[in-house]
Amino acid sequence: MSEQRAASTPTRRRGAALETAITDAAWQILLDQGYNGFTYEAVAARAGTSKPVLYRRWPQREDLLTATIARHWRPLEVPDTGSLREDALTLLRTVNAERGRALILLRVQLADYFRDTGTSFDDLRNRLHPQDRTPPFALLVSRAVERGELADVPRSRRVVNLPFDLVRHDMLMRMGAVPDDSIVEIVDEVWSPLLGPAPHAP
Amino acid sequence: MSEQRAASTPTRRRGAALETAITDAAWQILLDQGYNGFTYEAVAARAGTSKPVLYRRWPQREDLLTATIARHWRPLEVPDTGSLREDALTLLRTVNAERGRALILLRVQLADYFRDTGTSFDDLRNRLHPQDRTPPFALLVSRAVERGELADVPRSRRVVNLPFDLVRHDMLMRMGAVPDDSIVEIVDEVWSPLLGPAPHAP
DNA sequence: GGGATTAGATCCGCTTGCGTATCTTAACCG
DNA sequence: CGGTTAAGATACGCAAGCGGATCTAATCCC
Numbered sequence: 001m002s003e004q005r006a007a008s009t010p011t012r013r014r015g016a017a018l019e020t021a022i023t024d025a026a027w028q029i030l031l032d033q034g035y036n037g038f039t040y041e042a043v044a045a046r047a048g049t050s051k052p053v054l055y056r057r058w059p060q061r062e063d064l065l066t067a068t069i070a071r072h073w074r075p076l077e078v079p080d081t082g083s084l085r086e087d088a089l090t091l092l093r094t095v096n097a098e099r100g101r102a103l104i105l106l107r108v109q110l111a112d113y114f115r116d117t118g119t120s121f122d123d124l125r126n127r128l129h130p131q132d133r134t135p136p137f138a139l140l141v142s143r144a145v146e147r148g149e150l151a152d153v154p155r156s157r158r159v160v161n162l163p164f165d166l167v168r169h170d171m172l173m174r175m176g177a178v179p180d181d182s183i184v185e186i187v188d189e190v191w192s193p194l195l196g197p198a199p200h201a202p
Numbered sequence: 203m204s205e206q207r208a209a210s211t212p213t214r215r216r217g218a219a220l221e222t223a224i225t226d227a228a229w230q231i232l233l234d235q236g237y238n239g240f241t242y243e244a245v246a247a248r249a250g251t252s253k254p255v256l257y258r259r260w261p262q263r264e265d266l267l268t269a270t271i272a273r274h275w276r277p278l279e280v281p282d283t284g285s286l287r288e289d290a291l292t293l294l295r296t297v298n299a300e301r302g303r304a305l306i307l308l309r310v311q312l313a314d315y316f317r318d319t320g321t322s323f324d325d326l327r328n329r330l331h332p333q334d335r336t337p338p339f340a341l342l343v344s345r346a347v348e349r350g351e352l353a354d355v356p357r358s359r360r361v362v363n364l365p366f367d368l369v370r371h372d373m374l375m376r377m378g379a380v381p382d383d384s385i386v387e388i389v390d391e392v393w394s395p396l397l398g399p400a401p402h403a404p
Numbered sequence: 405g406g407g408a409t410t411a412g413a414t415c416c417g418c419t420t421g422c423g424t425a426t427c428t429t430a431a432c433c434g
Numbered sequence: 435c436g437g438t439t440a441a442g443a444t445a446c447g448c449a450a451g452c453g454g455a456t457c458t459a460a461t462c463c464c
Contacts, residue, residue: 034313034317036314107374107375109314111306112236156387169370169371189358189360194395
């Protein structure tokens with residue numbers, strides 16, 4: 001716990017501090033080298049420690065991988081601004097800004113891992129966040145209906161989740177963040193017309 | 203050329219026959235092992251030949267890779283049935299059926315290759331098919347406009363290409379082919395409303 | 405049929421990562 | 435303060451892939 005960093009001695013790390021340093025290093029390696037570069041040697045080197053330290057904690061490569069992801073992949077925080085359009089734009093911008101490389105990592109770079117283990121992204125997600133989370137956009141839409149901003153008619157999962165899917169698609173195609181124009185275009189020119197007019201509109 | 207397969211002798215292959223066998227083997231390895239399993243040894247073994255034979259033809263790994271892809275990635279054939287809806291469904295079904303694993307391969311499994319070489323998928327596509335091809339769905343839409351099936355109004359690339367993007371998105375998420383229901387849903391419930399009514403509708 | 409070509413097999417040294425073992429010494433705990 | 439724990443360094447044998455070199459024999463061409 002004592003975070004005393006003395007003048008000359010770089011302090012041999014222990015416990016939580018060490019584990020954090022290692023998983024941070026591992027995350028960085030995953031982000032910029034992919035699953036290929038994700039070796040015990042590389043992680044140890046980057047964290048400034050050595051292989052046995054890693055093997056002691058995570059005997060299997062998968063253990064280190066999931067521990068690393070668990071620390072860096074948090075469920076999205078769903079905004080509630082009182083306006084469906086603003087909610088949607090905010091959420092998409094958050095995804096775009098914070099999830100750029102992580103999305104690519106999980107859906108693209110880890111393809112080898114998923115193939116080798118016979119698991120899927122959803123398996124991993126379920127292992128990390130077992131709660132059956134409602135998709136964020138479903139929540140936005142139901143709130144908008146409650147506010148009377150949208151008609152209370154059934155909508156397919158496809159339409160409700162469309163902006164999310166399209167932004168994710170663009171991010172995957174560009175292997176990174178998407179221009180803000182695209183986000184606005186998706187919400188205003190694609191999603192909005194499909195959701196239908198407000199209930200008390202002429 | 204002489205394709206004589208005698209009774210006992212498996213005939214030592216030469217020239218084009220040999221190259222085809224090798225690139226076929228390489229393609230299969232790419233499809234089910236990804237870029238990681240794509241080693242000269244594995245390809246040689248699968249093709250029933252040996253490394254020097256490969257090195258003689260493709261001194262760099264990239265040469266073998268591009269030769270393999272060039273042989274197996276053909277531009278889409280754009281249907282022309284006289285009905286926009288049928289055109290779209292046909293095209294999407296073709297993509298879904300024929301491009302399943304290949305799409306995953308090119309956009310996901312080759313991520314390491316693209317990162318390592320600093321190139322992108324588009325670079326590769328341009329190298330293989332340098333013609334500036336019109337996106338298939340733009341062609342479908344312009345034909346529909348000519349037939350009077352759609353109003354002649356400007357449409358964004360986003361809307362025109364939406365079905366393609368969504369099917370691609372779903373294929374990437376599922377890492378494989380998409381149910382036919384999804385294709386119909388995308389065309390009828392998402393794309394069609396966005397394209398607007400026929401010009402001579404009430 | 406005879407000679408040139410080259411497919412296919414085998415072996416080489418090199419590098420990288422694996423997973424483990426050993427040893428020291430810094431940091432913690434009672 | 436003395437003893438236990440464990441961080442960090444180093445070395446190990448093993449395996450796989452690399453990029454060649456070498457050699458043979460099958461196939462082609464004249």
